[in-house]
Amino acid sequence: MECAVDAQSLISISLMKIHNSRTQRGGIKLHKNLLVSYVLRNARQVYIKEKYADPPSNAPHPPPPPPPPLPLPPPPPPLPLPPWLFSASPPNTSQLSLLLVSCSSAGFSAAGMEKRSRRLSPLDEEEDSS
Numbered sequence: 001m002e003c004a005v006d007a008q009s010l011i012s013i014s015l016m017k018i019h020n021s022r023t024q025r026g027g028i029k030l031h032k033n034l035l036v037s038y039v040l041r042n043a044r045q046v047y048i049k050e051k052y053a054d055p056p057s058n059a060p061h062p063p064p065p066p067p068p069p070l071p072l073p074p075p076p077p078p079l080p081l082p083p084w085l086f087s088a089s090p091p092n093t094s095q096l097s098l099l100l101v102s103c104s105s106a107g108f109s110a111a112g113m114e115k116r117s118r119r120l121s122p123l124d125e126e127e128d129s130s
Helices: 002-021 028-053 093-105 110-120 122-129
Strands: none
Touching: 002 028
16 A cells, blocks of 8 residues: 555656646756656556555455256146047047037037138028028
């Protein structure tokens, strides 16, 4: 710290001398001005080196890097299809009614789909109007 104070006082004295000798430049005055600028440059280098060489101890440390993200869990296995879909014999009525109940709870109905498709067909509209 003492070195920094000395460097700072050298800088201020050198600046004052440069300012005072600016009007008279020749011979010895020019030589003194060059010596003062040399001392000023060296004092500045010492001051900057000391100021930035050692960071203050109360400076906060940078936060640690975040941990890498965890991998996503694997997707659940697909649900098995009912075996009666693959059999050659027609399904029994209990399985069919279960399928219709699950479709109707999801908002689908066989009659509603048929009516909608009939309403959207332009050929059916011509038949209805005649």
